Amino acid sequence: MDSRAPGRPKVVADSADKRDTILRSARELFSDRGFDRTTMRAIAARAGVDPALIHHYFGNKNALLVAALQPEVDAKTVFSGITPETDAPGEIFVRRVLEFWETNPQQRARAIALLRVAVTHDEIAMRVRDFFLGLVQRALGGVVRRDHQDERYALVVSQTAGLAISKYILLLPDVANAPIDILAQRVGPNIDNYLFRDFDE
Amino acid sequence: MDSRAPGRPKVVADSADKRDTILRSARELFSDRGFDRTTMRAIAARAGVDPALIHHYFGNKNALLVAALQPEVDAKTVFSGITPETDAPGEIFVRRVLEFWETNPQQRARAIALLRVAVTHDEIAMRVRDFFLGLVQRALGGVVRRDHQDERYALVVSQTAGLAISKYILLLPDVANAPIDILAQRVGPNIDNYLFRDFDE
Numbered sequence: 567m568d569s570r571a572p573g574r575p576k577v578v579a580d581s582a583d584k585r586d587t588i589l590r591s592a593r594e595l596f597s598d599r600g601f602d603r604t605t606m607r608a609i610a611a612r613a614g615v616d617p618a619l620i621h622h623y624f625g626n627k628n629a630l631l632v633a634a635l636q637p638e639v640d641a642k643t644v645f646s647g648i649t650p651e652t653d654a655p656g657e658i659f660v661r662r663v664l665e666f667w668e669t670n671p672q673q674r675a676r677a678i679a680l681l682r683v684a685v686t687h688d689e690i691a692m693r694v695r696d697f698f699l700g701l702v703q704r705a706l707g708g709v710v711r712r713d714h715q716d717e718r719y720a721l722v723v724s725q726t727a728g729l730a731i732s733k734y735i736l737l738l739p740d741v742a743n744a745p746i747d748i749l750a751q752r753v754g755p756n757i758d759n760y761l762f763r764d765f766d767e
Numbered sequence: 768m769d770s771r772a773p774g775r776p777k778v779v780a781d782s783a784d785k786r787d788t789i790l791r792s793a794r795e796l797f798s799d800r801g802f803d804r805t806t807m808r809a810i811a812a813r814a815g816v817d818p819a820l821i822h823h824y825f826g827n828k829n830a831l832l833v834a835a836l837q838p839e840v841d842a843k844t845v846f847s848g849i850t851p852e853t854d855a856p857g858e859i860f861v862r863r864v865l866e867f868w869e870t871n872p873q874q875r876a877r878a879i880a881l882l883r884v885a886v887t888h889d890e891i892a893m894r895v896r897d898f899f900l901g902l903v904q905r906a907l908g909g910v911v912r913r914d915h916q917d918e919r920y921a922l923v924v925s926q927t928a929g930l931a932i933s934k935y936i937l938l939l940p941d942v943a944n945a946p947i948d949i950l951a952q953r954v955g956p957n958i959d960n961y962l963f964r965d966f967d968e
Contacts, residue, residue: 685886685936695937720933720941721953727937728929732921735886736896736928740921752922752966756957765953 585623587613592634593676601631601683632693635680637673639666645705655709656761657754662705663726664746667734678734681727698723710761721760729753788814789821793835794877802832802884833894836881838874840867846906856910857962858955863906864927865947868935879935882928899924907962915966922961930954 591613595604606627610617624630637644644666648655667674684694702719710718729749732741741749792813796805807828811818825831838845845867849856868875885895903920911919930950933942942950 682886685883685932691937695939698937699939717941717945717953720939723937723939724929724933724942724954725926725957726929727932728925728927731886731928731932732925736892736899736924738896738900738921738924740918741925744918752918752961753925755964756926756960759957759960760953763956 584613584615584619588615588620588623588630589634592630596631596634596679597675601687606630628687628689628693631683632680632690632697635676635683636697637666637676639670639673641701641704648705648709650709652709654754654758655706656757656759657750659705659722659757660726660729660753661746661750663730664733664749667730668746674734677730681730681735695723698727702726706761714765717765718760722757725753725756725760785814785816785820786824789816789824789831790835793831797832797835797880798876802888807831829888829890829894832884832891833881833898836877836884837898838867838877840871840874842902842905849906849910851910853910855955855959856907857958857960858951860906860923860958861927861930861954862947862951864931865934865950868931869947875935878931882931882936896924899928903927911962918966919961923958926954926957926961 588609592604592609595609595612599608604627606617606620609630610620613620620630624633644662645659648658652658667677680694684691699719702722706719706722729741732738733749734742744752789810793805793810796810796813800809805828807818807821810831811821814821821831825834845863846860849859853859868878881895881898885892900920903923907920907923930942933939934950935943945953
């Protein structure tokens with residue numbers, strides 16, 4: 567049975583398909599040639615669409631890259647169940663982040679690619695920063711204490727980005743090879759510190 | 768008065784001069800053209816030396832880059848006076864790192880350049896990782912507790928690299944604009960956690 571309702575115009579399904587095709591083509595080309603050597607024209611050609619359509623859906627190449635490298639799973643799913651009753655939310659947060667990357671090699675590759683491009687392209691850095699902040703906010707907004715919230719989120723991002731870079735890019739042996747449980751135990755209490763410590767004492 | 772002793776062969780001073788000239792030329796070209804578009808030949812031409820001499824002094828381009836981007840000041844100087852009697856060494860460590868970068872814009876630019884190149888070049892990442900680990904070890908080796916030392920250093924690197932990236936590359940507002948004292952107060956206790964917390968409890 568066709569999943570589209572009889573009266574629903576075909577163009578809607580088509581445009582979602584095209585959007586996906588563009589994202590997939592962008593991912594393939596970014597991965598093959600690197601970000602700088604990938605043109606919007608080449609992505610359009612591979613996706614079989616007009617370049618104007620890519621601009622229409624995504625704006626510029628930076629925005630397309632960030633959209634293409636977003637995780638496929640919603641943060642709410644990855645971090646579900648961190649509530650005010652949760653004991654040691656920092657430990658659970660670190661474990662969930664690392665489990666997500668370790669069990670989804672493709673998602674991990676995207677996150678690493680995103681970090682790499684962010685570090686060398688200022689406009690992308692700003693988008694990645696906002697994406698990370700939003701993610702931490704969705705994950706821990708239910709438990710963080712009320713004062714200094716933006717600062718607390720920013721500090722959690724600083725440790726989480728540093729952990730990802732140490733583990734997957736700098737390959738610090740004691741971080742790269744450590745089991746997830748150990749890393750969650752080591753880093754988690756420091757995330758809790760950022761979430762709950764009295765900053766005005 | 769000539770600072771060279773009368774009998775000392777001129778070639779020694781010359782070779783130190785040439786080494787410095789090569790490093791300076793490398794820095795200028797890396798900064799102008801980026802790492803990937805800078806050739807050893809171009810560095811040799813700007814320095815007025817034979818390319819073979821660069822290979823002789825530094826090995827390959829990756830090694831030359833890391834040498835060119837090393838801080839000019841020794842870690843022992845930047846972190847002097849962190850002893851077992853120091854109260855809150857993590858806070859002092861964070862303050863010294865940030866003060867060093869804030870008062871030496873050129874050194875800060877080098878550190879950022881080093882991070883940027885490390886994140887996109889695996890062999891450089893390994894050299895930068897070893898450089899960071901050595902630095903943390905020289906800074907905090909006198910105070911860190913004896914068990915799990917390599918792990919503790921690695922975790923300190925993870926937070927410090929994350930702080931640098933958040934402040935200077937991702938420009939997280941609450942980190943980028945925070946006064947040094949505030950960041951030292953926020954992050955320092957977590958560095959202390961990595962240095963001293965009981966990891967086997």
